[in-house]
Amino acid sequence: MIIIHSLRFLIGLALLLVLTLPLQAQEARVTTARVEERVIVETIALNGSVTAPRxxxxxxxxxxxxxxxxxxxxxxxxxxxxxxxxDAEDVALQVRSADADVGEARAALENARRRLREGNRLGEGRNIASSELSQRETDVAIAEAALERRRAARDRLEVRLERHHLRAPxxxxxxxxxxxxxxxxxxxxxxxxxxxxxHLTLEFAVPLDLHHRLDQAELEVRLPAGIDDWLPARPIADVPLEDGASRQFLLRAMLDDPPTMLPGMAVQGRLLLRNGSGPAVPRDALIRRPDGSISVWLAREEDGEWRATERRVTPGASHAGRVAIQQGIEADDRVVLRGNERLEEGQRLILDDE
CATH class of the missing domain: 2.40.50.100 (RNA polymerase II/Efflux pump adaptor protein, barrel-sandwich hybrid domain)
Incomplete structure (x- = not known):
């Protein structure tokens, strides 16, 4: 009897499990998030390099x-x-000779000035002719001019001498x-x-049709050598390219606090273009179908229960892990982020984020 009762218990338990399996299959535990209205940012990927303008x-x-x-x-x-x-030995000797000429001219000027001072003292006692005094004044002027001429000649030679040394500009x-x-x-x-x-700069080739949108754009760059962060860059110039067939222009930018860079280093860049606002969802919410379509699963509350509803959407620009949705959903809709791989239309949902 004990064996019979045990068999009946096991059979009943098995039947209970079989009956409850379809019910459990109808439920799915998911994580959701509200669709937010956000500024839509279009990201344009750029490739550039580090250059040295000087x-x-x-x-x-x-x-x-x-x-x-x-x-x-x-x-x-x-x-x-x-x-x-x-080699500047010859010019150096000429500079020495010019220095001697300047010294000689300086001594001649001092002598002329001394004679003029003596004449001025004698002139006060009427012991020297006025013509002699005038001549001594002329001698001083001639000596001053000669000294200036010798100095200019020496300065020219010193310039020549300095040109024999190449210095960093x-x-x-x-x-x-x-x-x-x-x-x-x-x-x-x-x-x-x-x-x-x-004073290194960054240069990027940018499509010409984006030129009129630069005023509303932000530029971010990422350098190699293990630096994963995107750094804000400051555009300083846009230069038309001579090759008009390329349909591009050159965007030159700088980093205010740059890490170590070398000319020729490859740089990744991205232009962030603002295109108004609209609904945006985390990238994990998107489901790509074999036919190429893209959809999201929405969690809708019906009669106190959450149910799954699939919506095809038209994605737009993506930025910072979120994708703008041009068509298909609205702000405040609740999209499924995790657990959306095998959902069915109308399936009952258990929300982990509730």
Missing amino acids: TAQLSSDVEGRITELPMSLGDRVQAGDRLLSI FGGRLTHHDVAIGEWATPGTPLLTLIDLE
Whole structure:
């Protein structure tokens, strides 16, 4: 009897489980979210690179043999640093001679002034002719002119001497060093390349039909080397490209607090264009069907129960994990985010977010 009762209990339990299975299959536990009215942001992906607007190929102003190269390839330099020297022995000797001429002219001027002072004292006692006094004044003027002429000649030689030293026009890094001590330098022939690494810019090729929308756009960039964050960039110029067939223009931008960058580094960019407002849903709410259509599942309350309703939608721009919906749903609708993989029309829902 005990065995018979046990069998009856097990059979009844099995029947109960069989009867309840369809009911359990009709329920689905899901997570939902309210559809929000948001500013619709269209994202335009861009590819760009880091550039150095201040890049100088430096050459010598004078001809001669290179005698000094105090800087090496890759060195950082400051504005005014000496990068290269050319043999200037002859000019240096001429500067010394000019210095001596200036000293001689200065002594002659001092002597002329002394004689004029003496004449002025004698003139007070009527012990010197006025013509002699006038001549001494003329001698002072001639000596002053001679000194000024000698100084100008010396200054010209000093300028020539300074041109034998190639100096950095701005701070940066030497990236090309195609000379050696003992080689002959010729004016106009590039010797060194200097790049300013403190004022690097970002350049992007942008479709020309977006040019009129730049005023309402925001630019964000992402650099390589493990930097995943999108950084706000400041556009500084837009430059038409000479190749009109490309239908693009060059957008130049800067980072206010840039990380380490080098010219030629590839950069990702995105233009954020605002297109009014409308309903937007998290990307997880979208279901892509085999026929190419896109839909969402809505949770609708009917007679105190939540039921699943499928709606085909027309998605628009996406930004920050949300997709704008152009058609199909409205703000305040409740969309299913998780548990929407195998829902059926009218299926009863249990909301985890309730």
